[in-house]
Amino acid sequence: MFSKLKFLLRYMHKYRWWYTGGIFFLVLTVWISVTIPGFIQKTVDLIAGGRAGNEEDFTQNVLIIVGLAATLILVRTFSRILIFFPARLIERKLKGEMFNKLASFGKAYYDQNSTGTIISRVNNDINGVRMITGFGILQVGNILLSLSITPYKMWEMSPALTLYCVVPMVLIFIVVRIGMRVMVKNTRRKINTLQNLSGKIISFLTGNNVIKSYNIYGHAEEKVHKQSLSYYDATLKISWIRSFIMPLLSNLGQILKIIIFFAGGMYVINGQFTIGELTEYIAYAALLSYPVMGLGWVLTVFQQGFVGISSIQTIMERKGVDDERVPLPAAEKNKLFEEGIHIQKLNYTFHNGDRPVLKDISFSILPGQVVGITGKVGAGKTTLVNCINAYLRPEKGQVFFGEKDAATLRAEDIRTVVKTVSQEVFLFSDTIENNIGFATEKGIRADRFEEVIYKSAMADELSRFPRHGKTMVGEKGIMLSGGQKQRISLARALYTPGELLILDDVFSAVDTNTERFLIQHILGNRSVKSIIVISNRMSVLEKTDFNIVLEEGRMVAKGNHHDLLKQPGFYRDILTLQQTKQ
Known part of the structure; x- marks a missing residue:
């Protein structure tokens, strides 16, 4: 619990003045709320007295009540703005930090x-934090202030009648607390089930073509249905508990009114209360019932939010692969490839593997060289280049x-x-222009855009698109063919300058003429300083300075064509x- 509170305070501290202002207006809200019943009592007693000459006092009291009510609306609005707004800012900040943290993982x-x-954690769990830092804080302040000032006012009027009201409140609170413990258990189960359900749905939607091809609709439906039933069961149990607890809380005001009408009515008959005082006491009881009703919601918000924080903390406390590495100064970063890359007896084993997939590989790539890598499927070609571009991290x-x-x-x-440029091309659901210029912080330069489009053999096809570079490619580039996606991905790499360009089997999805064009403008004209190209096509490999042949993770041959x-x-x-x- 302490670690979760510390987690919340770390984000709330930045907006402490917002919360201070919100609490100030919340104090004013409660003060005005408990002040109005006093004027109601005076007004009702004036009506009950029915004496001529009281019209001026009656009008004055009514105007004061109206003025206080209008002020109450204003200060209550300010209290919500000043508390809810930082909660939204915390949500935005936390989502940004969560994204950066996730991007740092290997x-x-x-x-x-x-x-x-992951998506469920980013959306649902962070939403729980927003509810705590917004609605939760507001209700906690409201409850603490109302349950301290209102009972005091009621006690001043009648200690005995106040005790009559406290007994049912305590009993209902105990029942609610027990129900909340059961609800928390099912909330954890609901969150875990929702995460699994989200994973299944995204997996099946992504692999929709495979499901259609193999006609396994039944299998996919059964898996989703099983997770849906589990989610339904957990949600239904939460709803069952809430359907029992919430009526207790919502009817608390009615229960208090019955007690007050019975006991307070006897006070009026015996001359201990006036009609106005009874009305004032009923108004206080109504003010007291709302915080207690809100207590149930607050407990739910905090219980669900703390479950979400536990999930968030597992991500935020995990170390990224580069957390302990020191960034290079800009001058050293620009000179990183000046002497080339040297691979010395490289061995690599995946984190979940039991044997090396790369074994004793050594070679060097100097500035200006074009290097080819070839081999059978599963020989380790992609793994090798991923050790160079830091997608995978070999030992020192x-x-x-x-x-x-x-x-x-x-x-x-x-x-x-x-x-x-990897085998698995990914395009964002955006325009072709934005996909190509994605890696640059500056705007798209028209001349540079046209240059890389030409070099990636997309110029003719782009001219046939109705909106040219403004054409939307759809989710993951669904509106384009495999070859078009590959060439746009290639144009993206060419648009952002670099010293070494890795082409992982980029020629596999293009026809012979396009391949010849790409070879001429990328390999022949050296669009970048150095190139590593993974391919089994001889038309590509014969253009390199030297080639490496891999077999079962070993370098079995090296030399020019x-x-x-x-x-x-x-x-x-x-x-x-x-x-x-041929």
């Missing part, structure tokens, strides 16, 4: 947590940028000089196969 985290679980002493060990460098520093053709093995076999197909 492959291991995303292998263990589904997209749906294996990958060097000049004399700097890559294991000591931050990933963002490495990626300022190394750009990657002509040298490798003289050696028996995969490289020569793949050339023979491609010539046969």
Whole structure:
């Protein structure tokens, strides 16, 4: 509990003056609320007296009540603005920090947590924090002030009648507290089930084409239905408890009125109370019942919010892969690739693997060189380049940028000089222009945009689009073909300058003519200083300075195109196969 309160205070402290102002207006709200019944008592007694000459006092009391009521509306509005607004700012800040934290995690985290679980934490759990820091704080202040000032006013009027009112309130509070404990247990279950359900739905929507292709609708429906039933069961139990607790709280005011009418009515008959005083006491009882009703909501908000905070803390307290690495100064960052990249006896094992997928690989890439990497499916080609671009982090002493060990460098520093066009192309649901200029903080330059579009062989097709560069590509680029998505991703990498460009099988989704064009303008004209290209196409590999052949994670051959053709093995076999197909 202490760690959760400390977590909240860390964010609320920044907006302490907002909350101070909100509490100030909340005090005014409660003070005005308990002041109005006194004038109501005087007004009712004037009516009950029915004496001529009291009209002026009656009018004055009514005007005071109206004025206080209007002021009450104003100060109550200010109290809510000053408390709710920082809660929204905390929500925004927390979402930004959560995104930055999630972006700092490596492959291991995303292998263990589904997209749906992460989205549920970002949306639902942070929403719980907003409710605590907004509605929760407001209600806590309102309850504390109302339950201190209002009972005092009631006690001044009649201690015995006040005790009659306290007894049912205490009994109802005990019942509510027991119900809340059961509700918290089911709230945790509901949140966990919602995370699993979100993960399943996103997974099945993403793989919708696979589900259609293999006609496994029943399997997908059964999985979602099972999670939905679990979520329904937890929600129903919460609703059952609330359907019992909330009527108790909402009818508390009626219960108090019955007690007051019975006991207070006897006071009026016996001459201990006037009609006006009874009316004043009923007004105080109404003011007292609302905070107690709000207490149930506050307990729910805090219980659900604390469950969400526990989930958030598991993310915020986890270390990112670069948290302990020191960022390079700008001058050193710009010189990172001056002496090239040196791989020395590289071995790599995935976090959930039991054997190395890369074994004893050594080579160097110097500025200005074009290097090809080839091999069978599963040979370790993508894993190798991901060790270079810091998507994967090998141990110390294996990958060097000049004399700097890559294991000591931050990933963002490495990626300022190394750009990657991966096999799995991702486009944002935005325009082609914004997808290409995504990595730059400045606006899109028309001349630069046209240049990279031409070099990536998209100029002709872009001219046929109705809105050209303003064309929306849809979710994950669904409006485009595989080749078009690949070339837009390539244009994105060319638009943002870098020292080393990694092309991971980017020519697989394009036709022969487009491939020839790309080879000429990217490999032939050297659009960037150095290039690593993963491909099994000889038309690409023959343009490189040297090629590396991988087999089962080992480098079995290295040399230029002509040298490798003289050696028996995969490289020569793949050339023979491609010539046969032609």
